Amino acid sequence: MATQAHCAYAFECLVASFERRQPLGLAQVEELWEQYHASSAEGAEDDGEEDEEDEDMSEGDAEEQMTARPAAVARLLNKNSATSSSSSLPSTKSTASSTPSTGSGVSTPATSRSSLFSGGRSRDKREEHPLFITWNTVSEIGHKSLRGCIGTFEAQELEYGLRSYALTSAFEDTRFSPIAASELPTLSNHVTLLTNFSQPTKDPMDWILGKHGLRISFSHQGRRYGSTYLPDVAKEQGWTKEETIVSLMRKAGWNGSSSSWQRTWRDGRGEIVRYEGKQVGLHYPEWREWRDWVDKAGARSKTLN
Incomplete structure (x- = not known):
C-alpha cells in the first residue's frame, strides 16, 4: 500500500x-519521514510535561537538547x-x-x-x-x-x-x-x-463503485481502444457505474452517443479488468x-x- x-x-x-x-x-x-514524525510526537509530549519540569535549565542546556536529535539524523544521512x-x-x-x-x-x-x-x-x-x-x-x-x-x-x-x-x-x-x-x-x-488485478470479463458492470479501478478495451470500426480510471475517480466525480463506463469509452477516443455504448461494447468485444489501490x-x-x-x-x- x-x-x-x-x-x-x-x-x-x-x-x-x-x-x-x-x-x-x-x-x-x-526513514527520515518516520524519524521526523516520531520526533514531532515526542515534542508534543514534552510540551505537555514542561510545566512540571524545573524551569532553571540554562540556555546552553536547552540548545544541546535541541541539536542532539538533528546530529543523529545527519549521521544517518552521511552513513554509507x-x-x-x-x-x-x-x-x-x-x-x-x-x-x-x-x-x-x-x-x-x-x-x-x-x-x-x-x-x-x-x-x-x-x-x-x-x-x-x-x-x-x-x-x-x-x-x-x-x-x-x-x-x-x-x-x-x-x-x-x-x-x-x-x-x-x-x-x-x-x-x-x-x-x-x-x-x-x-x-x-x-x-x-x-x-488485485482480475481476469478480463465482458460484463461492464462487474465491479464495485469506489473499490475497483477499471481498465477497459473494445473495438470500433476496425480499431482497438483502451483506457483506465483509478479506483477513486468515479466516486470523486459522482458518477454512476454506467456513466463511468461511457466516460472511459470517450476517454479512449470513442465519440458515439451515450445511448449506443452498450451496442458498441457488445459488438466491439468489450472487456474490463478490475484492480484495486x-x-x-x-x-x-x-x-x-x-x-x-x-x-x-x-x-x-x-x-x-
Missing part, C-alpha cells in the same frame, strides 16, 4: 529536478552515502493516464539521467508494483485541479517507478503544460500502488516542513553538473 513517505519521495524528486541536485533515496526518505545511476524514464507503451480526458495515451520523451543517494534502511527484497502518480493544484479555498496523472500497469521496482513517474506525470502529461517551479506551493501529490496524498507545505527539518539536521545533496 502507498504511504505518505512515497509521496514525500515524489516531491523530493520533483523539487530536486528544479534545484539541479540529486534527490535523497527512497530508503532515506522513508554513495551514488548510483538510474536508467531513463519508462517507454511509452507502458505508460497511461488515469483521469478524465479526451485521450488515453501519453508520450514520454527521453529524459536525462540522474544519480541518487543510496543509504538508509536496507531492503533484502525489492518491492515491485504497478503504480500511478497524480499531481494536483489546490486553491486557497481547497479546490483541487488535476495537473498531471500518468502511471503504468507493468510492475516497477518501487524507487525507480516512483522517481520516473513523479517526473513523467509532472512534465510529460500532454494534456497539460509542464509543471513550473512557481507552482510548487500549490501542489499536492498522490500515489496509488495497484493490486488506495490513493495516498501529501501537500507541498507538509513536504516543505519535513524537508526544512532534514536540512537543519545537516542533509546535503550534490548539485548536478
Whole structure:
C-alpha cells in the first residue's frame, strides 16, 4: 500500500529536478519521514510535561537538547552515502493516464539521467508494483485541479517507478503544460500502488463503485481502444457505474452517443479488468516542513553538473 513517505519521495524528486541536485533515496526518505514524525510526537509530549519540569535549565542546556536529535539524523544521512545511476524514464507503451480526458495515451520523451543517494534502511527484497502518480493544484479555498496523472500497469521496482513517474506525470502529461517551479506551493501529490488485478470479463458492470479501478478495451470500426480510471475517480466525480463506463469509452477516443455504448461494447468485444489501490496524498507545505527539518539536521545533496 502507498504511504505518505512515497509521496514525500515524489516531491523530493520533483523539487530536486528544479534545484539541479540529486534527490535523497527512497530508503532515506522513508526513514527520515518516520524519524521526523516520531520526533514531532515526542515534542508534543514534552510540551505537555514542561510545566512540571524545573524551569532553571540554562540556555546552553536547552540548545544541546535541541541539536542532539538533528546530529543523529545527519549521521544517518552521511552513513554509507554513495551514488548510483538510474536508467531513463519508462517507454511509452507502458505508460497511461488515469483521469478524465479526451485521450488515453501519453508520450514520454527521453529524459536525462540522474544519480541518487543510496543509504538508509536496507531492503533484502525489492518491492515491485504497478503504480500511478497524480499531481494536483489546490486553491486557497481547497479546490483541487488535476495537473498531471500518468502511471503504468507493468510492475516497477518501487524507487525507480516512483522517481520516473513523479517526473513523467509532472512534465510529460500532454494534456497539460509542464509543471513550473512557481507552482510548487500549490501542489499536492498522490500515489496509488495497484493490486488485485482480475481476469478480463465482458460484463461492464462487474465491479464495485469506489473499490475497483477499471481498465477497459473494445473495438470500433476496425480499431482497438483502451483506457483506465483509478479506483477513486468515479466516486470523486459522482458518477454512476454506467456513466463511468461511457466516460472511459470517450476517454479512449470513442465519440458515439451515450445511448449506443452498450451496442458498441457488445459488438466491439468489450472487456474490463478490475484492480484495486488506495490513493495516498501529501501537500507541498507538509513536504516543505519535513524537508526544512532534514536540512537543519545537516542533509546535503550534490548539485548536478
